[in-house]
Amino acid sequence: MAFEDFFRKTAKIVKKGVRRGVASSHTRVLYYPGCLTEFKLEKVARNYKSMLNDAGIRFFVLPELVCCGSPLLSAGYAEDFEEVKEKNISILKKNKVSKIVSNCPHCVKVFKEKYGLDAEHISKTLDEAGYEPGYEAGAFSYHDPCLLVNDGVINEPRNLLKKKGLTLNEPLLCKEKTFCCGAGNGLKQNSDSISGKVAVDRLKQLKSRNVVSSCPYCYLHLKEHAKDDPKTAEKQVFEMSEVLFDE
DSSP states (O other): OOHHHHHHHHHHHTTSOOOOSOOOSSOOEEEOOOHHHHHHOHHHHHHHHHHHHHTTOOOBOOTTOOOOSHHHHHHTOHHHHHHHHHHHHHHHHHTTOOEEEESOHHHHHHHHHTSOOOEEEHHHHHHHTTOOOOOOOEEEEEEOOHHHHHTTOSHHHHHHHHHTTEEEOOOSSOGGGOOOOSOSTTHHHHOHHHHHHHHHHHHHHOOSSEEEESOHHHHHHHHHHGGGSTTTTTOEEEEHHHHHOOO
């Protein structure tokens, strides 16, 4: 399934239950991978569950939760979003969820700003818990996702990557001045050619051959378009857990 096709299908399934692993009644911290990770990046979801366990963080998942509704908001379906939101809030209250942890900045934003819940990106959770990845030297450029920067999550992913032993070659446009990957705000769905050109421009800015990001949207979009230009064809794009987690 093409990346853009995923978003077209998401709006049709957000009202259906999505299985998200095995729930536990002993904790109140929910790990929510988000639909993009759940459907297209199953290994990434498994990585993060293992990392949370390794960090000593007690968490659970909820099989009955559906999409957070972010694609519906982006597409202008406000009423449908409210229906999904009400359904999810009922499930979250029933299970006494006190905090949501997600590897998707889009989900975190929606849960915080539209649901009014305590939610944070998993890099912040792992960094504050003192997660220690196995050591492996290497040089990478880290791409700051726009939504993470706007949420103030800038140092946490870098802290984790540096604990891994990685040297980060920062581009000129990074941190608070980051450059969008091109996948956000409906651009990819409405003009894949333009969003692809934005991705190539961003990849050219990233100095290292190895590129890593902590957003599933950024990761898939940059990876998809790396081969579009001879100057970026040799780039290797990684999702953060692929770099941090040793199986």
